Amino acid sequence: MTASGPLADPRKQPHDSAGGDDFDIPFDLPADTSAPRPRPGGIAARAAALANPGGPSSPGGAYLDGLNPEQRAAVEATEGPVLVLAGAGTGKTRVLTTRIAHILSLGRAWPSQILAVTFTNKAAREMKERIGAMVGEQVEGMPWLGTFHSIGVRMLRRHAELVGLKSGFTILDTDDQIRLLKQLLQAENIDEKRWPARLLANTIDGWKNRGLSPQQVPAGEGAAFANGRGQKLYTDYQARLKALNAVDFGDLLLESIRLLRENPDVLADYHRRFRYILVDEYQDTNVAQYLWLRLLAQGSHNVCCVGDDDQSIYGWRGAEVDNILRFESDFPGAKVIRLERNYRSTGHILGAAAHLITHNEGRLGKTLFSEGESGEKVTVTGAWDSQEEARAIGEEIEQLQHHSHALSQIAILVRASFQMREFEDRFVTLGLNYRVIGGPRFYERAEIRDALAYLRVIASPTDDLAFERIVNVPKRGLGDAALRQIHEHARAMGLPLVEAARQLVGSEALKPKVRLTLRDLVGAFDRWREQMANMPHHELAEIVLDESGYTEMWQKDRSADAAGRLENLKELVRSMEPFENLVGFLEHISLVMDAEGAGGGDAVNIMTLHSAKGLEFDTVFLPGWEEGVFPNQRALDEQGRAGLEEERRLAYVGITRARRRAKVFFASNRRIHGLWQSSVPSRFLDELSEKDVEVTESRGGSGWGGGQSGRYGYGPSRFDEAQTFGGSSYSTPGWQRAQNAGRGESHSGGGGGRFSDSGFSDNRPSRYAATSAARGRVIEGELIARSSGSPSAFKRGDRVFHQKFGYGEVMTVEGNKLTVQFDKAGEKKVVDSFVQAA
């Protein structure tokens, strides 16, 4: 877990360029450059490039070898706006990095004149590495390669005073943000139950994502929160931030935009500076990011955005697919280059994914193709319940393992993290190595945040939020009452909390005991601050954790995870070493929040579909393809068609992660938040092209079809009967007749059911169904089975028995779907073949 610590990635010091403007001071060219190098952007350079566009004799031309014609075009179209529509697995990153190498190598710009933006630190790091591999040391001279946010910080630190900040401003994370908002809500006497701080934080974030300042918030929206007080709260919040000399993540962009808009000279500087702008994952940009980019791109117009509208899966946090759809009108004269040659997946995988995504409207349209083999078909497997699903996947993985398949090349991609547990449980039993990717981040852990809060107070005594966090951690008798007093004094005198505390200690206002404790605390902070000057900061951190009693607190804690927390604290201290000083470390922490590291040997990867974007694996398992889970019900309810389309893109992302094998699963029953839900197979299953899909039987499935009923505790069931499972296929005449009998019928799919009525009828015939019999089978090359099979044998009022829900009474009948009022489990929608007459 610790080999490469999550935080062990020091960056340049944040303030390295804050003082002198390093504009127009070119980074030294590497000594080993072979070709004569014209002055960047000089006429000679342009002429040379025009005369010999990327030809083999162009400087460093070797890196162009091996690009396909489209990729090459994207690399060489350096001038003017370019949109590269790069489908999954078409070499997007390669194009981006090669393009930068190309620009450098032609001498069109110094490294410091290229702005290259990504979304995550990980992506930035990777890009840097890959560029480095091509151009060597030059990459070190690229200060403007980074995330939107880190570049925003860089700009703001240079010009902080222009937007009413001091250069040492702190960056609040979500946690701080929420605590601050809580205070505001309390001050306004707003019921936090009804209007939770988290919701307000989301609302404000949403506004910031759209580039809206408090004054710009549409009146109606501003009024929607807390009976008309949303906008005021936003205004107050911004005022509080300014008072604290702090910004939140949204501000990093919003304030940068303001800076550029209100200061034409600053903007002009950046225009001169950024000769080339490159943007990764353009489909994920939100409005604020778009505005920011557009401002900067007005200088050179050399902006190249790379993205894939089909992989836009962050609409829910403000990403605007529209940005990519509108690129050509936003940047007139834009070249659009499509990368459609897929180098990752086999033909069947690609075919299935491509067919699925055609169900979306509003896309730019790409057709991926590969020249590789068609490989194995995508499999679809039904399981009785989520446990069996996990069991089946576990067994398949063991099979693969026996065939020397590396576990690290296997991924299980789930829609939501509650699905992970089932797999973890199962893999623990099997002794199968796995790792969960995503999870709680290192920096989010309470102990890390506490430790950081101590350090923050030391580094900047005005950091009230940090002080509040740790005044009484560990418990030292400075509870609410004491804190309130400090607060009041601070407000009255206009002081930061630490100062207010210092003054109170010198007065008679506090109870003696409190006063003593507080005096010690303030004294300790003073002492630590002095030590900061003449002691390595990581040693200081250790001292602070010791002397504050924080380490001791966890040592005494006898809960199961206390040891882990102490380990994390050690890791934190270790990770500080490479940094020059405490301030530098804290800056890094506030921006670089991805906790990579933990390579940890050969293990199956379990993660959400979202976090799988950009990754690839030989074998990908996609469990949980059921209506309600995937597509997620809430996405449907809240976003309607747009929500469905985003879910579909997510499915597309999932399938296209697979190089050789994609294996989709659905379960007919799933325990969600402790309650058993029965579910209908996902509509996405029907949207996979039949020629690329094979429906298989659940192999782990003793629950189904293995004839070993009862072994896993469901007791005997009619699904075990040979009639249902006999033979290896369902191509028996009787089965076909049964299926055909149901065709052409429709049933009303609406009606308040849990998985319906979201504006999409689900009464289309489905090739899959949750019925025992209707786990789709291949019949003469066609997958059939319908969720709306023959009319139900049950009628209203019948008493029925269900394996999971127990006894109940049929309330309504729609086709083969029943709404049953169960005696214990409440009202459920179930498919009739899951119940039997009682």
Add this chain to the structure above:
DNA sequence: TAAGGGACTATTTTT
């Protein structure tokens, strides 16, 4: 002030 019980609520997540 601090611990323990009851109510409540459950996507996706980066910075």
Add this chain to the structure above:
DNA sequence: TAGTCCCTTA
């Protein structure tokens, strides 16, 4: 089911 947060009680 399980984790969190708030409120009550000692």
